[in-house]
Amino acid sequence: MQKQKIVIALGGNALGNTLPEQMAAVKVTAKAIVDLIEEGHQVIITHGNGPQVGMINNAMAALSREDAAQPNTPLSVCVAMSQAYIGYDLQNALREELLNRGIDNIPVSTMVTQVRVNEDDPAFSSPSKPIGKFLGEEEAKVIAEKYGHIMREDAGRGWRRFVASPKPQEIVEIGAIRSLVDSGEVVIACGGGGIPVTLKGNHLKGASAVIDKDFASCLLAKELDADYLIILTAVEKVAINFGKQDETWLSAVSTSEARKYAREGQFAPGSMLPKVEAAIDFASSKPGRKALITLLQKAKDGIEGRTGTVICDRL
Numbered sequence: 001m002q003k004q005k006i007v008i009a010l011g012g013n014a015l016g017n018t019l020p021e022q023m024a025a026v027k028v029t030a031k032a033i034v035d036l037i038e039e040g041h042q043v044i045i046t047h048g049n050g051p052q053v054g055m056i057n058n059a060m061a062a063l064s065r066e067d068a069a070q071p072n073t074p075l076s077v078c079v080a081m082s083q084a085y086i087g088y089d090l091q092n093a094l095r096e097e098l099l100n101r102g103i104d105n106i107p108v109s110t111m112v113t114q115v116r117v118n119e120d121d122p123a124f125s126s127p128s129k130p131i132g133k134f135l136g137e138e139e140a141k142v143i144a145e146k147y148g149h150i151m152r153e154d155a156g157r158g159w160r161r162f163v164a165s166p167k168p169q170e171i172v173e174i175g176a177i178r179s180l181v182d183s184g185e186v187v188i189a190c191g192g193g194g195i196p197v198t199l200k201g202n203h204l205k206g207a208s209a210v211i212d213k214d215f216a217s218c219l220l221a222k223e224l225d226a227d228y229l230i231i232l233t234a235v236e237k238v239a240i241n242f243g244k245q246d247e248t249w250l251s252a253v254s255t256s257e258a259r260k261y262a263r264e265g266q267f268a269p270g271s272m273l274p275k276v277e278a279a280i281d282f283a284s285s286k287p288g289r290k291a292l293i294t295l296l297q298k299a300k301d302g303i304e305g306r307t308g309t310v311i312c313d314r315l
Contacts, residue, residue: 076206115194134158
C-alpha cells in the first residue's frame with residue numbers, strides 16, 4: 001500500500017460524552033489510528049469537542065454564579081481547556097497503544113491551536129450554534145441581560161445560548177505543527193475547530209464562536225499538503241435520499257457530483273453537510289487529493305478502498 005500523509009478528523013462518537021466515557025473511548029480510537037500508523041502512514045489528528053466544551057462552559061458558568069468575584073469565562077478559553085483535556089487523554093492512549101505494539105520511536109504531542117477568523121464574517125450577525133445546557137425562559141433572559149449572550153428557544157426543549165460559527169482563515173500555530181509533523185511526531189491539533197481568535201494589530205483576541213471542526217481539518221490538511229482527509233462520523237458511508245425508499249449509499253463520488261447533491265439538499269445542515277463540503281474543498285484543492293467519510297473502526301478499510309465514501313476530483 002502507498003504510504004500517505006493523512007489528517008484524521010475524529011467525530012464526537014470517538015470521544016464519548018463524559019470523563020469516564022472519554023477515557024474508554026480514546027482507547028478504542030487509539031487502536032484504529034495506530035492501525036494506520038503501523039501501515040506506515042503519517043497521521044495528524046483533529047477532533048470535535050461538543051460535549052466537552054459544553055461541560056466546561058457549564059462548570060465555569062456555575063462558578064461565576066456561586067462566586068461573585070469570578071468573572072464569566074470566555075468561550076474561547078473554554079475551547080482551549082477542552083483542547084488540552086481531550087489531547088491529554090488522546091496522546092496518552094496513542095502512546096500506550098504504540099508501545100503495546102513495540103513502536104517506541106514515534107512521539108505523540110498535542111498543540112493548543114488558535115484559528116483566526118474574520119471579525120466581519122457574516123456568521124457573527126446570525127449565530128447558529130447552540131451551546132450549554134437548556135434553561136427556562138426567565139433564567140435565559142437574566143443571562144442574556146447580564147452577559148450579553150444571545151439566548152433562543154431550541155428544539156422545544158428550553159432556551160440555550162447561540163454563538164457564531166465563522167469559517168477558519170488561518171491556523172496560527174501552523175509553523176510549529178508543521179515542524180512537529182516533519183520531525184515524525186503524531187500531532188493532535190485544531191481541537192474543536194481551533195480556539196477562535198480575531199487579529200487586532202499583533203494581538204489575537206478570543207472570539208465568542210465555535211469553528212466547525214471539519215472545515216478547520218480541511219484547512220489543516222491543505223496547509224500540511226496531506227494526501228488524504230479522513231472525516232470519521234457515525235455512519236459507514238454517506239447516503240443520498242437518506243431514510244427514503246430509494247436511499248442510496250455512496251462508495252465513490254466526484255467533487256462535481258457531491259456539489260450537485262449538496263445543492264439538492266441531500267445532506268443535513270449541521271450534520272453531514274459540513275463534512276461533505278469540507279471533503280469537496282480538500283479533494284478539489286490539488287490533483288491527487290482524496291477525502292474519505294466513514295466510521296472510526298473502518299478507517300483502514302476505507303483507505304484500502306473496501307468501504308466508506310471517497311470523494312475525489314476525478315473518479
